[in-house]
Amino acid sequence: MRNTGIQFEHNQEVTMRLVDIMSSPVATIEASETAEAANNLMTERGIHHLVVIEKGKAVGVLSARDLGGPRGVALRWAGTAGEIMTGHIYTAAPQTTVQEAANLLRGRAIGCLPVVDGERIVGIVTITDLLDVLARGGKPVSDRSEAAKAPAKARPGHGRRSARPSPRA
Numbered sequence: 788m789r790n791t792g793i794q795f796e797h798n799q800e801v802t803m804r805l806v807d808i809m810s811s812p813v814a815t816i817e818a819s820e821t822a823e824a825a826n827n828l829m830t831e832r833g834i835h836h837l838v839v840i841e842k843g844k845a846v847g848v849l850s851a852r853d854l855g856g857p858r859g860v861a862l863r864w865a866g867t868a869g870e871i872m873t874g875h876i877y878t879a880a881p882q883t884t885v886q887e888a889a890n891l892l893r894g895r896a897i898g899c900l901p902v903v904d905g906e907r908i909v910g911i912v913t914i915t916d917l918l919d920v921l922a923r924g925g926k927p928v929s930d931r932s933e934a935a936k937a938p939a940k941a942r943p944g945h946g947r948r949s950a951r952p953s954p955r956a
Contacts, residue, residue: 805888806881808920809902809910815840816849818869825868826854836899838908839872845908847872850898878903881910889917 814834816825818841825837829851839847849872879888879900888900892914902910 803885803920803925804881805879805883805885805900805902805910805912808885808916809881809912810916811902811910813838813901813908813911815845815908816868817841818846818867818872820868822849822854822866822868822871825849825871826851829854836911836913837868838876838901838911839868841869844906845876845878845901845903847874848876848897848899848901849873852898873897876901879912880904885917885920888912892917 814828814832814836815838816828818839829835829837835851837849838845839849847869849868853871853873877891877895877897877900879891879902881902881904883902892898892900899911899913901908902912
């Protein structure tokens with residue numbers, strides 16, 4: 788029998804699914820928007836991934852890394868989200884196990900999986916989400932809003948503002 792769950796303290800196995808850890812709603816941007824607009828949206832929301840849409844359908848994923856990071860100004864001024872995005876996206880269903888998602892991310896060297904129900908995007912899971920599960924010892928977050936408030940468990944890249952040091956005077 789294949790082990791697809793998370794081991795808890797008393798050898799009780801519970802299978803965690805993406806629906807248990809995904810972030811929702813998902814930040815999206817139209818393919819025709821400028822790359823600079825995508826960068827601004829990511830910065831404003833404290834996230835690292837956007838799903839690129841065209842005519843209401845997901846056509847790609849755009850990451851902060853795709854945009855060149857802090858030194859990518861020339862790249863962002865030159866193109867649109869649709870020109871810079873990764874065009875082939877891998878997706879997963881809400882009932883996909885955490886282990887299956889981890890293997891999919893690892894095997895393809897990608898940073899996120901849009902979670903889809905049919906053709907509708909219902910969430911997104913990133914490598915950070917999977918690391919959070921491991922850091923908690925496989926325990927699901929019972930109150931996501933409380934988890935987001937705790938600095939040690941802040942989840943930059945998921946629509947929540949990350950804790951930033953205040954500028955020195």
